[in-house]
Amino acid sequence: MDDPVSIIILALSGLLALAIVAAAALRGWSGWLELKRAELAQPRTDAPPPASARIEVADLKERIRKLEAIAAGVDI
DSSP states (O other): OOOOOHHHHHHHHHHHHHHHHHHHHHHHHHHHHHHHHHHHOOOOOSSOOHHHHHHHHHHHHHHHHHHHHHHHOOOO
């Protein structure tokens, strides 16, 4: 295991595995955000929600906005 070539190959394999895991995690995160956005955009046909539910939805929208800004690398 003292061979420099095998050490480089091992390091590159680890880096590739990390990149694949990071890409999968980012795709999952993006899908989850899209799901939550679709849930928030879905029209409600029943009675108007109480004020506490509207505050909660507004809070969730604000959190999603902040998370999207963090994902985009924008300082809030």
